[in-house]
Amino acid sequence: MPEGHTLHALAGSIDRAFAGTTVSASSPQGRFEDGAALLDGRVLREATAWGKHLFAEFDGDAWLHVHLGLIGKFAVHSRAGHDGMPSAHVPVQGQVRLRLLNDAWVGDLRGPNLCAVVTPDEVAAVHARLGPDPLRPDPDPDLAWRRISRSTRSIAELLMDQAVVAGVGNVYRCELLFRHRVDPFRPGREIRPATWRAMWDDLVTLMPLGVAAGQILTRQEQVDAALAQLARGERVTAPERSYNVYKRTGEPCRVCGSRVRTQVLVGRNLFWCGRCQRRR
Known part of the structure; x- marks a missing residue:
């Protein structure tokens, strides 16, 4: 979808x-x-x-x-x-x-x-x-936070709930949680406010880059390159599709070398690194 x-x-x-x-x-x-x-x-x-x-x-x-x-x-x-x-x-x-x-x-x-x-x-x-949309003008991340902070559902499930955050799908879900080293199975009420705000700010950066490039960019070297192109007033060029964990089941994590795991959650395959995203 x-x-x-x-x-x-x-x-x-x-x-x-x-x-x-x-x-x-x-x-x-x-x-x-x-x-x-x-x-x-x-x-x-x-x-x-x-x-x-x-x-x-x-x-x-x-x-x-x-x-x-x-x-x-x-x-x-x-x-x-x-x-x-x-x-x-x-x-x-x-x-x-x-x-x-x-x-x-x-x-x-x-x-x-x-x-x-x-x-x-x-x-x-x-x-x-619908929940706040990071791509719309003046979204309200606090509305999403109120729904997350009161919930016993996992953060991976909450991110796919369009009443919590509108527009996030499975790719952004998996990649965002990896980028912030968040255990996907951690209940929403155990997420720290600072962690949520950092995740939201990341979405506000990543999703416009997805519009500009015509594809999702989440690996940091791709993000940095796209931001540099925008700063120079250039068109964002779409690199070869490549992700941190999404659809990389069994492959080594790009950070720690552990195998990327997968499990069906909310009807979609969740991908994560069990070492980098260990619950703390």
Whole structure:
């Protein structure tokens, strides 16, 4: 399932392509005809994300709410042909639930877990049940801390709970806990406030880098290189995918040499180093 940085990058792509323009909406697949008809011919004002939820605001208090789930994709492409001029016809490929179209761009949504036209009150209700998102302006890490500090659930489970922190998925969960040498099975109420704040501040650094690079960066040399590129005003180049512990079962820990362990937790494979992340 895409993690929060992917949804924020997608919201930016939709915004750059469609914001401020009148959009044609259709459902080539036929499963979203009524919803597409409600959006067709409206101006798309802004696309945003909160955690793993995507929202696009249209004139007339109509909002598109999308959750990609496990297999959903929302591809945004230019309509320009080989001659640089917009193509009059853009063929449909695959099962497209929703197509957004303006003079220059096409956006095709396939296989989402959720696709609905909702009201502003319904958008607010979704926001209210989600935890703070490190990628949104002015998030409240203390809200997440209150939920963590009162819980007997493990910190690894809590990080995957979107009502605690919105946008964190399995990769960020495993890598964040390793970066801070936190035992993934430690109950939330045993986490120290300073440890949580350091983890949160790390997410505020790492997740924007994920948006900029188009992939998750968590190894410190990759993080340092990306931050240096941003400081120089350069585009962040995506390195070869490489992690500290994620999907490295049985391989040696990059710090201590112990074997990376794995166990299913909350329906996902958790990866950690038993020596570096020993409970203290």
